[in-house]
Amino acid sequence: MRITIFGATGRTGHLLVRRALDAGHTVTAYARNPGRLSITHPALSVVAGGMDDDAAIVRAVQDAEAVIEGVGSVSDGTRRIIAAMEKTGVRRLVVVSTCSVPDPGDRPDAKFAALARFVRTVAPKPYREVRRAAELVRVADLDWTLVRVAKLNDRPAGGDVKVGHYGHGVLSLSTSRADLAAFLLGQVTDRTYLRQAPAISS
Ligand SMILES: NC(=O)c1ccc[n+]([C@@H]2O[C@H](COP(=O)([O-])OP(=O)(O)OC[C@H]3O[C@@H](n4cnc5c(N)ncnc54)[C@H](OP(=O)(O)O)[C@@H]3O)[C@@H](O)[C@H]2O)c1
Numbered sequence: 303m304r305i306t307i308f309g310a311t312g313r314t315g316h317l318l319v320r321r322a323l324d325a326g327h328t329v330t331a332y333a334r335n336p337g338r339l340s341i342t343h344p345a346l347s348v349v350a351g352g353m354d355d356d357a358a359i360v361r362a363v364q365d366a367e368a369v370i371e372g373v374g375s376v377s378d379g380t381r382r383i384i385a386a387m388e389k390t391g392v393r394r395l396v397v398v399s400t401c402s403v404p405d406p407g408d409r410p411d412a413k414f415a416a417l418a419r420f421v422r423t424v425a426p427k428p429y430r431e432v433r434r435a436a437e438l439v440r441v442a443d444l445d446w447t448l449v450r451v452a453k454l455n456d457r458p459a460g461g462d463v464k465v466g467h468y469g470h471g472v473l474s475l476s477t478s479r480a481d482l483a484a485f486l487l488g489q490v491t492d493r494t495y496l497r498q499a500p501a502i503s504s
Contacts (some may be wrong), residue, residue: 303327303328303367303368303490303491304328304330304365304367305322305327305328305329305330305367305368305369305370305487305490306329306331306362306363306366307319307322307329307330307331307332307369307370307371307372308332308353308362308369308370308371308372308373308379308383309332309371309372309373309374309398310329310331310332310333310339310348311331311335311336311338312372312373313456313479314372314398314454314479314482314483314486315331315372316339316340316341317479317480317482317483318370318483318486318487319331319339319341319346320341321483321484322487323341323343323345323346325487327345327487328346329343329345329346330346330348330349330362330365330366331346331347331349332348332349332351332358332359332362333348333351334350334351334352336348336350349361349362353373353376353378353382354378354379354382355382356382356385356386359379359382359386360386360389360390362386363383363386363387363390363392364386364390364392366392367392367394367490368392368394368396368490369383369387369392369394370395370397370486370487370489370490371383371395371396371397371398372397372398372486374398374428374431374432375427375428375429375431375432375435376431376435377431377432377434377435377438380435380438380439381435381438383395384438384439384442384444387442387444388442388443388444393444393445394444394445394446394490395439395442395444395445395447396446396447396449396486396489397435397436397439397446397448397449398449398451398482398486399432399435399436399439399449399451399499400418400421400432400450400451400452401414401417401418401451401452401468401501402418402421402422402429402433403432403448403450403499405450405467405468407467408468408469408501409467409468409469409470411468411469413475414452414468414469417452417453436448436499440499445496445497446496446497447489447495447497447498448498448499448500449485449486449489449495449502450499450501450502451477451482451502451503452473452474452475452476452503453475453477454476454477454478454479454482455477455478455479456478456479456480457478457480457504458478459478459480459481459483459484460478460481460504461481461484462504463477463484463485463502463503464503464504465495465500465501465502466501467500467501468501473501473502473503474503474504475503476503476504477502477503477504478504481502481504482502485502
């Protein structure tokens with residue numbers, strides 16, 4: 303498949319680009335700093351641009367069959383990606399989100415609520431941005447999935463990703479970026495969580 307990845311130069315982004323290429327996909331990496339992408343491959347191309355560059359975002363998504371976004375707290379960028387996809391007819395959007403974003407399937411859970419409260423207190427802008435991004439994704443006329451994680455780490459992929467909702471006793475606070483990358487890539491072809499916001503952990 304042809305996959306466009308926003309946040310490709312990040313830690314999860316690198317793992318995701320590598321995994322997508324290894325799986326035989328054709329990847330377009332969108333990057334404000336293309337020099338930070340340490341992967342070269344015949345099936346990898348790069349579109350340079352910031353999250354405020356409508357024209358570059360359209361160029362990056364127009365030939366894609368799926369888009370994965372792991373930039374984080376730049377809701378205006380998410381809005382632009384959605385607009386570009388709606389304009390060019392690309393349907394599948396997978397977005398990394400956080401436990402600061404609630405879902406009707408969640409039940410009260412002290413540890414995730416404490417983390418969300420902490421983020422809201424120490425990083426109010428990212429907290430607001432990630433919630434706004436989720437709201438924009440939820441109302442988009444796209445085949446979207448929001449993938450919610452709590453704390454990321456750099457451990458190797460465990461291969462046993464837990465998927466569910468907070469408060470059901472299934473999920474831990476920690477997710478390895480390798481597990482997240484694997485789950486994100488899987489969503490490109492898996493329609494189980496279409497128009498849903500599953501939470502995952504390692
Ligand atoms: N860290 C955590 O514990 C945690 C928890 C929950 C959710 N998440 C989310 O998980 C995802 C992956 O996290 P990570 O820690 O692996 O990512 P990361 O290493 O911090 O990389 C973030 C990526 O987003 C890009 N980016 C950030 N701000 C940007 C901006 N204003 N304009 C354009 N590009 C921007 C970065 O580009 P540059 O390389 O140019 O900087 C990089 O490619 C993110 O969406 C993050 O919000 C993280």
